[in-house]
Amino acid sequence: IVPIGTRLDDDAIDDIEAALIGADMGLETSTEIVDELRKRLRSEQLEDGPAGVMRVLEEQVAAMVALGEEGVLPLEGVLPGKPYVVLIVGVNGAGKTTTAGKLAKRYTDAGKKVVIAACDTFRAAAIPQLEIWAERAGADIVRAQHGADPAAVAFDALEAAKARGADVLLVDTAGRLHNKVNLMEELKKIRRSLAKHDLGAPHETLLVLDGTSGQNALIQAREFNQATELTGFALTKLDGTAKGGIVVALRREMDLPVKLIGVGEGVDDLQPFDGAAFAKALFA
Amino acid sequence: RLSERFDDIFRSLRGQGRITERNIDETLREVRRSLLEADVNFKVAKGFILRVKEQALGQDVLKSLTPGQQLVKIVHDELVGLLGGSNSPLKLADLPPTVIMLVGLQGCGKTTIAAKLASQFKEKGRPPLLVAADMYRPAAVEQLQTLGTSIEVPVFSQPAGSDPVEICRLGVDEARKTNRSVVILDTAGRLSIDEEMMHELDRILQATSPHEILFVADCMQGQDAVETAGRFYERLAFSGCVLTKFDSDARGGAALSIREVTGQPIKFVGTGEKVGDLEPFHPDRMASRILG
Ligand SMILES: Nc1nc2c(ncn2[C@@H]2O[C@H](COP(=O)(O)OP(=O)(O)OP(=O)(O)O)[C@@H](O)[C@H]2O)c(=O)[nH]1
Ligand SMILES: Nc1nc2c(ncn2[C@@H]2O[C@H](COP(=O)(O)OP(=O)(O)OP(=O)(O)O)[C@@H](O)[C@H]2O)c(=O)[nH]1
Ligand SMILES: [Mg+2]
Numbered sequence A: 001i002v003p004i005g006t007r008l009d010d011d012a013i014d015d016i017e018a019a020l021i022g023a024d025m026g027l028e029t030s031t032e033i034v035d036e037l038r039k040r041l042r043s044e045q046l047e048d049g050p051a052g053v054m055r056v057l058e059e060q061v062a063a064m065v066a067l068g069e070e071g072v073l074p075l076e077g078v079l080p081g082k083p084y085v086v087l088i089v090g091v092n093g094a095g096k097t098t099t100a101g102k103l104a105k106r107y108t109d110a111g112k113k114v115v116i117a118a119c120d121t122f123r124a125a126a127i128p129q130l131e132i133w134a135e136r137a138g139a140d141i142v143r144a145q146h147g148a149d150p151a152a153v154a155f156d157a158l159e160a161a162k163a164r165g166a167d168v169l170l171v172d173t174a175g176r177l178h179n180k181v182n183l184m185e186e187l188k189k190i191r192r193s194l195a196k197h198d199l200g201a202p203h204e205t206l207l208v209l210d211g212t213s214g215q216n217a218l219i220q221a222r223e224f225n226q227a228t229e230l231t232g233f234a235l236t237k238l239d240g241t242a243k244g245g246i247v248v249a250l251r252r253e254m255d256l257p258v259k260l261i262g263v264g265e266g267v268d269d270l271q272p273f274d275g276a277a278f279a280k281a282l283f284a
Numbered sequence B: 001r002l003s004e005r006f007d008d009i010f011r012s013l014r015g016q017g018r019i020t021e022r023n024i025d026e027t028l029r030e031v032r033r034s035l036l037e038a039d040v041n042f043k044v045a046k047g048f049i050l051r052v053k054e055q056a057l058g059q060d061v062l063k064s065l066t067p068g069q070q071l072v073k074i075v076h077d078e079l080v081g082l083l084g085g086s087n088s089p090l091k092l093a094d095l096p097p098t099v100i101m102l103v104g105l106q107g108c109g110k111t112t113i114a115a116k117l118a119s120q121f122k123e124k125g126r127p128p129l130l131v132a133a134d135m136y137r138p139a140a141v142e143q144l145q146t147l148g149t150s151i152e153v154p155v156f157s158q159p160a161g162s163d164p165v166e167i168c169r170l171g172v173d174e175a176r177k178t179n180r181s182v183v184i185l186d187t188a189g190r191l192s193i194d195e196e197m198m199h200e201l202d203r204i205l206q207a208t209s210p211h212e213i214l215f216v217a218d219c220m221q222g223q224d225a226v227e228t229a230g231r232f233y234e235r236l237a238f239s240g241c242v243l244t245k246f247d248s249d250a251r252g253g254a255a256l257s258i259r260e261v262t263g264q265p266i267k268f269v270g271t272g273e274k275v276g277d278l279e280p281f282h283p284d285r286m287a288s289r290i291l292g
C-alpha cells in the first residue's frame, strides 16, 4: 500500500506517514516512526530501494509491538495460578463474550478444565449468549439470574472454580463506557470480589478492543487501567479491513502488549499475538 | 482548545510582520492535527483543509482583528455544512408497512437501534413489527425478543436454520397481514468484505424493497470508517446512517468520513443502552464535538 521511489523523498515520506495514520496509529506515533525511519535509512546502506525501506519499516513496527517473555498469555502447560483467572473487560460490542468463548476453547483443547463466569447480568440475552459459547468450548458456566450483582457472581464463580478444581476461570463482564463513573465503580467491585479469595486473582486482565477503534482506544485503555490494572489487550475483528494500528500507539504510551487477536466469529478464530505478522499485515 | 491554539499562532505570526498565505498553513496544520485526533479520515481531512484555506483567504482572515476566532468559525461552519445542514426524518411509505432495514459491522448496535426505533414508532401510534433476521450470532433472536417484550412490540422470528432472506420476506408479509405500520429488519453484523454476507443483504433488499436502509455505525471508529461505509454504500446505496455509542467520549470524526464518502444523512444518534436513548442528529453539536 506504500508506493515509494528508490530514494526516500518528501512524497515518499508523506505516503508512508499517510499509511501509518490510515492504520489508526495516530499523528504522534506515525511521525515518530517516520523520523526513526529517516534516521535508520541515513545510517544504514540500503541496496534494494523500496523493498529495503519496507523491510526497515516492518522491522521497526514489529519491534515496537514485540512481546517479551512476560507478554505471552500462557495457553497451555503449567499456568501461574489455580485457577488461573482472566478478567475480560471493555466497551460495548468490542467482542468480549466471543473472545471469552474462543479462549475457553483454547484452554479446553489444551486439556484444561475451564469455568466461565457470566458477569454480564445486565444486557438482554447476555447470559444465553455466553451459555452457547460455554457449550461450544466444553466449559462450565457459573451464572445467576438476570439483574444479579456482577461482583457477587464473580465471587461465587471463583469459589465454584476452586471447589471444582478448575484450571482456568474466565470472567466475562458487561460492556461499559469508561466515561460512566458508576459502571467503572462496578468494575472495581468485580475486581475486588475476585481478589477477596487471596488467590492472586485476577492473574490477567484483558481489555478487549475492537479492531476498528480510533484514538478513543487510548482513553479507554487509560481509564480501564485506572479501574482495574490491565495486563494486556485482545484486539478483535482483524479479519476486517481495519489494521488495528492503535495498538502501536498504546504500546508506546502504556507499554502494555496485545496478547490475543480475534480473526473471525467462529470458536477457533483466536490467535496469540504475533508482532511480525501484525507488522506485515499493516503494510499489506 | 482550537481557538486558543489559533490565537497563539496568529499572535506569534504578527510578531514577524505581515501574515502571509504560508502562515495560514501553520494554523491549518493545527486543524489537521485536531481532525486526525478526532478520527476524521486523513484523506477526508486533507480535502476539508483545502476548502477551509480557500474560505480563509477568500474571507481575508489575515486582515481581521480576531483572525483566530474567525478561522474557528470558518472551520466550524464548514464542518456543520458537511455534516448535513438540517435534520433528515425517516421516509415513511405511502402504503404501509414502511420497511426499514438495519445493516452494519459486528457489534455496532443494530439490535439495540431496532428496539429503540420500534419504541419511538409505537409511541407515535405507528405499530411496529421487529424481525429477527440474525441467524448467526448466539442468542441474537432471543436478544431481540427480550427487547421486544420489554417495549411490548411483537418480534417475528423463525426456527434455527432458517434463511435470513426468507425470514425478512415472511416478516414483511406478516407486518402487512397484521396491519403493522412499520417493519424493522434487524440483520446480522457482517464485514464489508465478506462477499457471501454482503450478497445476503442484496437478496434481502430484493425480497423486501425497503423504504429506508439505515447504516448503523459505531461513533468510536477510526480511519477505517471511510472504507466500510464506502463499501456498504457502494453495495446497498443506503439512505441514512445511525451513529451509536454517542454517550462515549469519542470525538466522532467517523461521522464526517461517513458523510463525505456516502453523501447520506445521519438521521439518529444512539446515546445509551436503554431503549429510550435515541436522539435526532444535530450537525452543529457534532461539529463542536469533533473539534473538541
Ligand atoms: N468478524 C469478527 N467479528 C467478531 C470478532 N469478535 C467478535 N465479533 C462479533 O462482534 C459482535 C459482538 O461480539 P460480542 O462478543 O457480543 O461483544 P461484547 O463485547 O461481549 O458485547 P457486549 O457484551 O454487548 O458489550 C458479535 O457479532 C461477534 O460475533 C472477530 O474477531 N471478528
Ligand atoms: N453505551 C452505549 N451502548 C450501546 C449503544 N447502542 C448499543 N449499545 C451497546 O452495544 C452493544 C452491542 O449492541 P448490539 O445491539 O448487540 O449490536 P449489534 O450491531 O446488533 O451486534 P451484532 O448483531 O453482533 O452485529 C450492546 O452492549 C449494547 O447495549 C449506545 O448508544 N450507547
Ligand atoms: Mg458480551
Ligand SMILES: [Mg+2]
Pocket: B110, B111, B112, B134, B140, B187, B188, B189
Ligand atoms: Mg445484533
